Amino acid sequence: MFTGIVQGKGRIEAIVDGTTIRTLSIELPNTNDLAIGASVAINGVCLTATQIDGPVVNFDVIQETLHRTTIGELVVGSEVNVERSLSFGDEIGGHLLSGHIMGTGRIQTATELGEGMDFQVLVPEEMRKYVLEKGYIGVDGISLTVGEVQDGAFKLHIIPETLRLTTLGQRSIGDAVNLEIDSSTQTIVATVERYLSQHNEVSS
Numbered sequence: 001m002f003t004g005i006v007q008g009k010g011r012i013e014a015i016v017d018g019t020t021i022r023t024l025s026i027e028l029p030n031t032n033d034l035a036i037g038a039s040v041a042i043n044g045v046c047l048t049a050t051q052i053d054g055p056v057v058n059f060d061v062i063q064e065t066l067h068r069t070t071i072g073e074l075v076v077g078s079e080v081n082v083e084r085s086l087s088f089g090d091e092i093g094g095h096l097l098s099g100h101i102m103g104t105g106r107i108q109t110a111t112e113l114g115e116g117m118d119f120q121v122l123v124p125e126e127m128r129k130y131v132l133e134k135g136y137i138g139v140d141g142i143s144l145t146v147g148e149v150q151d152g153a154f155k156l157h158i159i160p161e162t163l164r165l166t167t168l169g170q171r172s173i174g175d176a177v178n179l180e181i182d183s184s185t186q187t188i189v190a191t192v193e194r195y196l197s198q199h200n201e202v203s204s
Contacts, residue, residue, distance in 0.1 A: 001086045002041045002097045004136075004143025006166045010042070010082040012074050013056055022061045023050075024074065028082055031055055039099065041083040043167075044141030044178040045069050046099025069101045070140075070176050081141045081166050095136040095143050095182050103127050104176045105139070108153055115160040117169060121177065122153045130181040130189055138180035142166050 008029030016023045026042065028034075031052060038049045040057070045065060051058035066072035074080065109120040121139070123131050131137060131154050135146045142162065147155030163169035171177065 002046070002083050002099055002141070003086060004044075004095060004097050004138050004141060005083065006081045006142055007083050008165065009079045009167060012076050012078045012080065015074070015076060020063060022066060022072075024059045024061060024071075025056050026059065026080065026082075027055050028057055030084070031057060034084070039085040041081075041085070041097070041099045041141045043070060043074075043080050044097070044099065044138050044180055045071050045101055046085075068103075069178050070104055073176070079167050079170065083141055095138075096184075097138045097141075097143070097180050097182060099141075099180070101178045101180055102130075103179050105179045107171055107173055107175045107177065110171060110173055113157075115163075117158045117163060119156040119158065119168075119171070120153050121156065121179075123179065125152065127179060127181065128152055130185055132185070135185060136182055138178075138182070140167065140177050142168060 010026045010028045012024060013027050014025040034049060034052060034057065036049055036052060039046050040049060040059070042059065047059040047061065049057050050060050061071055103124040103126065105121040105123050107119055108122050111118045131146055131149055133146055133149050137144055137146050139156065144156055147157055158168055
């Protein structure tokens with residue numbers, strides 16, 4: 001599990017394509033106590049450490065992950081958001097995330113406002129029912145609060161500290177971003193849908 005509080009930026013050092021697996025070598029900001037088999041969120045995607053060489057860690061990525069997330073768009077030199085998995089007793093500063101990306105959004109607008117930035121992100125149609133104003137969403141692994149929601153898109157108001165610690169300030173119009181809805185929101189929406197469906201069946 002993760003919190004969406006990005007701990008720093010990593011850098012893609014090498015990419016090796018196998019028959020069915022792509023191996024990413026990523027320089028992480030912190031590998032203290034990291035063990036092979038540990039989970040690390042890279043741009044919000046839960047990946048497993050397969051080899052550790054100082055600050056550089058290897059992750060094997062399957063084809064489905066490459067197709068369903070923006071991980072397949074990374075190149076050598078790309079910077080990525082990094083979060084180590086939660087340990088027992090850790091403070092939850094954001095909201096709980098699993099690292100299982102539901103889909104990718106597309107940045108429609110990116111506007112500098114003083115030292116911060118505002119973004120508008122278009123959401124895939126199948127995810128729109130989960131995106132609620134003042135709710136939480138994971139964007140490239142960053143726990144953020146949803147702003148105004150309109151016409152299948154939502155707004156984000158990003159403070160300077162988030163821009164400094166993450167890659168969000170490097171995003172521009174047309175870029176894709178990984179999106180994850182927290183499990184509690186998914187459960188609430190599914191429960192309401194089920195209740196309404198049953199109520200309508202009784203009414204008819």
